[in-house]
Amino acid sequence: MDTWTKFLDCPAYLDRRGADRCGLPAVIEDRYEIRSLDGPLDSVRIRCPRGHWFNGPVDALTWQRTPASAGTAVGTVLRAPAAR
Numbered sequence: 001m002d003t004w005t006k007f008l009d010c011p012a013y014l015d016r017r018g019a020d021r022c023g024l025p026a027v028i029e030d031r032y033e034i035r036s037l038d039g040p041l042d043s044v045r046i047r048c049p050r051g052h053w054f055n056g057p058v059d060a061l062t063w064q065r066t067p068a069s070a071g072t073a074v075g076t077v078l079r080a081p082a083a084r
């Protein structure tokens, strides 16, 4: 059984500040493994309808769509000890 997904959300940034991601479904065109010190890494080559393409480990190309407020909350927690 093939457990791979056929698409990943395109991780390309749409601006230089890194605030906006493409997010379109990028089709997985190729799958392969690369060796690392921690063992083999599942890797893919993906291409989105806008023409962005990436080649690398799945973990590096996968990103979470999180609300902006969640990022702010994490930043607040990390900054709190330094303010004292």
Ligand SMILES: [Zn+2]
Pocket (backbone or CB within 6 Å): 010, 011, 012, 022, 023, 024, 048, 049, 050, 051, 052
């Ligand atoms: Zn894209």
